[in-house]
Amino acid sequence: MFSAPVLTQVLINGLSLSAIYVLIALGFTLLFGIMKVVNFAHGSLAMLGGYALHYYFGEFKLPYVVAILLAGLTVASASMVLEWLVFRRFYQKMFQSMIGLLGLDIAIVYTCVLVFDVYERSIPAALDSMVAIGSVSIPADKLMIIGIAVVVLLAFWGFMSLTRYGLAVRAASEDIEIAEAQGVNTRRIYQLAFFLAIFMTAIAGAIYAQTYALSPFMGERPLMVAFIVVILGGMGSIPGAALGGVLFGFGESFLSTFYGSAASTFVSFGVVIALLVVRPWGLLGKPER
Amino acid sequence: MSNTSLNPPVARQTAAAPRGMKVLAIGVLVTVILAVLPHVADNAFILAIGALILLNMIGALSLHLIIRTGHISFSHAGFMGVGAYACALSVLKLGVSPFVGLAIGAAASGLLALVVGPIVLRLTGKYFVLVTFLLGEIIRLVLVEWESVTGGSNGLSSIPDLHAGWNSPLAQYYIALVAAVLVAALCIRLLMSETGRAMDAVREAQRVTECAGVPVIRLKVGIFVLGCALVGLQGGLLAFFMHYIDPTTFGMTDSLNLVVMNVLGGMYNVVGPIVGAVFLVALPELLRGYVEIQRILFGVALIVVMASFSSGLVGLATMLRRKVHQ
């Protein structure tokens, strides 16, 4: 069982799982880090990204890169309405945000049931070929997902560390009142952070829908994954989301292949609970003052 | 409000007494109305819904106790499941009488809470939420995977009645009423006592309360155990009513429902969960026919309530009452 081809396959599976998990977790952790909202509507917003890609790529047949960027932009822009209507009433109110956004999640999902119908659809793959690496082959679109994850992480890191807006966002996440005192326009910063977070979420959802399946209920699992990855890595920490995604992805690949999926779920939940008890701010998060 | 530090103890007692009498009077009145209800609304379906609301009240109230100490548990339906399965298994496999089964169910949940409590209750607000979220899932997974004992996803069937012959909707309604009233009385009495004040103090200012000599962790664990034992009781009763239990009855959605009952109704007032239970069970029944629209309206209602009055419907009622009195 523990042979070289199997191990190579496990490694490759782990890599592609990690990529998707990281993408899903990024938007979630950003909203928590800056606005202190627990976005229970995360899954449904990802799902909207999936439907957007379905129309742009599957129906209108735009080139893939254009389609996916447009999907992200469309959903993020449309969500600004939701930001004004719903999200901003819950900023810095962590507990209210949980229940309120849960309500938003239900509303979005069932509106989509009415609009799109329940049956599962699929989005055609971006690339059909298989790429051979040593003795195993990996689908080209999985490599593409890994590439996208790396690019998004780097771009985001670049934005946060190297631009003025990124600095303002970081200041706001450290201490909102002092940042305001320093002249940062918190309303604008919130809107910017929200837009970025939803943009990433929509793209993650589009990729998820393409890899698996698209339906109004698609978002449940991404939400669960986002929760676990972000708890692992630290709520509010971007490098934490990356680390958590990688750990969870590889862990799942290794454990499921060698010990079955029940073992994998039990171990990952157990580890996360143990971590929460011993080090609740996650691996890379900041302890509460 | 009473200046407790200035008034002598005798005066404090007298101040509390009329309030206690008022609560008791209201409680007795409500109980009598509910007991007479079946003779007015003689429909088996309404009785069945009524029984369901009353059972859920047990869950909502027991969760309320835990919430008053400042911890919002998302694993409450999991503990209900532990109680239900322990009760059903002891009746089906060990052959004990159903009433003993109920006690075993409550004890099992309480025991699990006692084991887990001291560890998880040390965590603050949001981390506690996340841990209980995962804990609920683990309980559900154990119920699903441990097929030899729990029957796995196919659950346990052919569970008998609580007492031979107590099978009709009317009988189940009265059983639920008795249980709910007892639990409500217990919770209200507890919250009105010294312990209740300690619970609120722990929630609002933990460090200060500790300095005042209140054994914080012991209090939290005690309330947690009590709350979980009570919901274990609800689980046992549910098993006897449905004659069948499976893991889907005790999942994340059900834990969420119990939390929402408290939040919508009012988290810091004991009437809140009662109102929330009625609202959350009755409303989907009233809105049958338009499933999607119903769900959308429900979601919007959650947003509106959470954004506008975080003290829930009870808070809304208080606000309206104050306006009327002005």
Place this chain on the structure above:
Amino acid sequence: MYAKKLLGSLVLTALGAGMALSVHAQETLKIGGVGPLSGGGTAWGLAVQRGVQMAIDEVNAQGGLKVGDKTYKPELVMYDDKYTATGGRTAAERLVNYDKVNFVIGPIGTPSAMAVVPITNPAKVIVLSDGYAPDILKQGGQNGYNFRSMNSNVEFGPAMVKWLKETHPQVKKVALIVPNDATGQVVMPTLGQTYKDNGYTVWSESYERGSKEFTPLLTRMMAQGVDILDLNLNAPGEAGLLVKQARQVGYKGLIWQVGGPGIDEVNDIAGPNAEGFMSYDVFDFREPSAQKFVDTYKKKWSGVINAQTPGWYNSAKILFKALQNAGTVTDTDKVRSALENLSGYDAGIYGPVVWGGQKAYGVNRQLLNKFWITQIKDGKPQTLTTLSPVKE
């Protein structure tokens, strides 16, 4: 702040006014329906709703259902059970005690069916359900009023495995991958046993229902050297992903499904990877005799036709025929006998009614439907053969 609170309460009041109590007009014959209308199982619940509605529309177009010397207008009262036990119970209680129906079609899932039967049997309400757990029929026993009108794997499994043995003699080892829900935990041992009885070695693995990533599991499977992967009762979405991911991981053996069915979905999701995939099928939508059914469906609803819809249409038609034979819509004992004696009646899509199940459940209340095996060849589904369950 104050204005915000006032606005909030106004909105809430408006919402409350907008939530109207749904009123059921007085119709002549209410037929109860139970199935998931929300959550992941909605497609199956809609299959119940639409299949039964099609039968009702057909009857009403002919002027109503003539039973005895009265003519009735059937009406479907359908409730969501959310695919859970509590949901099924509440739906059943509402149908039996509030709407006062005598006949229920559905539910689909085991948890729901297991919770419905303890309510409908004492009330003498006839139920035509699905749900794979054998207990559903065993629980009612001879005095029960519930029938099962869709095949479970006990009915179609053995015939399919025998067919496999005859047509693909080189296959020796089977992999079963199942979700760990109620149906999965029932099917895995029984189907596994069927394979073993026919001389195969079986490797099985379960996964958490809802997951969509199977590459680790499939990698694990590949290390076992299996000749055929059986997707048995996996839902169409998961089946499609299993086929696609199995091929992507490099699995070269046979893939088929003793269960489902979900051939169109598998074809859609797995694309070129679905070539050669074989499956149990409950209905041949391509047969000329099925055209009428497809056209009628498409006149009312759009989208993919869930494969279970014809089965529920069939159930409703059988019920109507039994009502006519019994001559009453209120005496359910007479209707129950009429149902049991309905052998030979052909509703037009499944051939003559055959009741069986005595050996497996102790009562002859399982409808034995004929079924098909379909294969995807050159990107399109083709019928390979038609089979019938063995009457025992």
